[in-house]
Amino acid sequence: MAGSLKYKVHYQHPDGRKVGDVMPFYNSGVYHIFYLLNGSGHDDINHEHAFSSDLIHWTTVAPSITHEDNCAFTGSYLKTSDGLFHCFFTRWNPDNVLGRETIGHAVSTNLIDWKKSNLHLVPDGTIYSDAQYRDFRDPCVFFDNTDKYFHMLLLANPKNKKNNEKSWDENWIQGHYRSKNLVDWEHLFPIPGNFADECPDYIYHSGHHYIHGCHRYAIGETQWGPYHTEEDFVLDKGLRAAKTCHVGDRIMWFGGFIDGSITLAREVVFLPSGRLGLCLAAEMYVASNKLISESIDKNKTILIDKDKAQRIAISSLN
Template sequence: MSEFFYRPDNAWVGDVIPYYEDGEFKLFYLHGWRGNYREGFVNGWYLLGTNDFCDYKEYGPCKIEGGTGHILKVDGLYHMFYCIFPKGKQLVSHATSHDLIHWKKDPDATFAADDNIYELSDWRDPFVFWNEDEQQYWMVLTARVKGATERKGCTGLLTSNDLKSWEYQEPLYAPNIHVGAHECPDLFQMGEWWYLIYSAYTDRFGTFYRMSKSPNGPWITPKEDTFDGRAFYAAKSVSDGEKRYLFGWNPTKNEDIFGWNSIKHLGKDYHTWDWGGNLIVHEILQRADGTLAVKVPDTVDQAFAIEKKLNFASVLGEWDIKNSERIYCESPYSFSSVLSNEDLPKQCKISMELSFTEETQGIGLLLRAQSSLVNTYIIRLEPKRNRITFRSDIMQSEEGGKTFPYEVELERPIDLIPTQPYEVKVFIDDTMCEIYVDQTIAMSVRMYDINEGKFGLFVSQGTALIKNTKIHTIDG
């Protein structure tokens, strides 16, 4: 079985630099061999092409050794802005191309941060666009502003009239929140709103966004300011003229490249996250109030088209089961569950519509479940806390309870209203799992230590109504 969510042979996808032209998404990305600690930078930029996020054409290496950046086209010539790291320094570089494959570097265009405004230690990930209002090019980039404390993470700003000479400006966004720099910035307009996207790994870990009526700010932080959870990072976006998509990576737990894993091996689900993984694409939606949401791209959703037979039997509690079209349970004082008769395919899509009553403490899905209901992965909606969580089997065991210093493994905030139906879609691809709820939020996870088991549903201290539960695969 080949992986559905793309990664190159014997390597991994790092930061993605998306560009769209002539019906094809041109996805430049940092190709992570993991042969050393340099996180793929030594091997530099590779290029993919796709028009559906399901099938990819590999164009191969671009012979650019460096970190994240941006592509734009001006007067028939492609410009690549990227970062390099000579002898520990961080510099912005420039190259040009006529075909997006062969690039000519401009050694005279390399420059560092301005020591009067910015720290020299962080200066990377340039994003360049033509600002129509200002009638000049803007470059926003990963930086740290000079300051009295270490909370210096910011989005730097430079301006130019010709893409060659750049003037240093005060930061576009410097909220004094993150110690680390704001990585992989992205700036775009949808309707009357401007959006600034960046990723950060201090204070919180994720890809964030801010919104403003002007590219000059002020930048508003929405109630929910991330697109996904901990297992989705360095995301940048591009539009095809109609829809806008967000490209990030779901990290692995294979290498321990940061040296955080415990000496006592308790399974990969205990391990820390690596740099790089598999390519993940979310479609960005704009709500009426200007805030953003994400959903699975239609082409990815439709790729899982073959419905599998699905039958359930009660394990705990009394359930009213009418095939998979309607499953109902009243369990006001306890945990109740059903399990499928068939094992869950290693590559599949699960979909359903679920609702719950006001007193309900938890409702959700069991993945690769065993009859003990302990060795299982759990996707749990918690109405009392307005969140969705993911737990592996270690959180159900005594060993996990003794060793984990926090309550859950992954979680995402979501408003959960009693009796309102919620559409849940879960995409499983071997160790990967992508969860979407109601075209509102996404949560990326990994599942390593349990390789097979049943599919289940549960309700904890409440009432559940689950409709149209289906499993689809790509192949028969």
């Protein structure tokens, strides 16, 4: 057997900067990946944007959300029944006396051109800390068909959080808001459970509720908790801040590797035990084999190692 050949199938921003948090969205046959770019610290970070119809060939376009005075951090994207697209994102500025983190909102008709609204959601100071150096970020917004509300999950602190600039992980709690119109938001009590994490992502499947975070996921006894997690409730230790998007009945999962590229698309698998798993998206096998067959001697047999969902290693046989 010949040596393993490497082929570039992972998207990375053209300027080579490292991919940070990933916010996927699927619409009308097209995958949109909104993501942060690391490499410049906590300054000048936007929501970068690339899209693809086959998960292999990506088109890079202008950022969807641009920073105002420091950076635009993680959020989420959704489409409402009127056909409009919405983004809720984190405004981050440690010099803002109203708080280093507030929640912003933008609207689009085409996922390319975005207009920010006047929303500056801040914590109430009664349930959630309103200290200047609080945590109040990473909004995950979704519509719940049961109560007909939009719900927002975000990382927050209890009201007694100390005003310490260096404290990024002091008493995290899972913040919870709801709204009928995406404009007026009602603060609710935090979702119970010792599981709060950055970049929350709500997942529902066949009566089971999950909140996937930056490091691990948690399983809920009910939709609004309590939730519990274990040390091994981890889908991939090689990356952080992955998120999901719905493609029909499937739930697709995207993240960013620590070394700078976006992962191959995975699909969330719901195991009989109630836990979560991952498999490489079926489209990746088809698309990758097509791309590889166009690039390597067609007299060779191309094998893709399906057990390695993070990286594709291509072996050629004479």
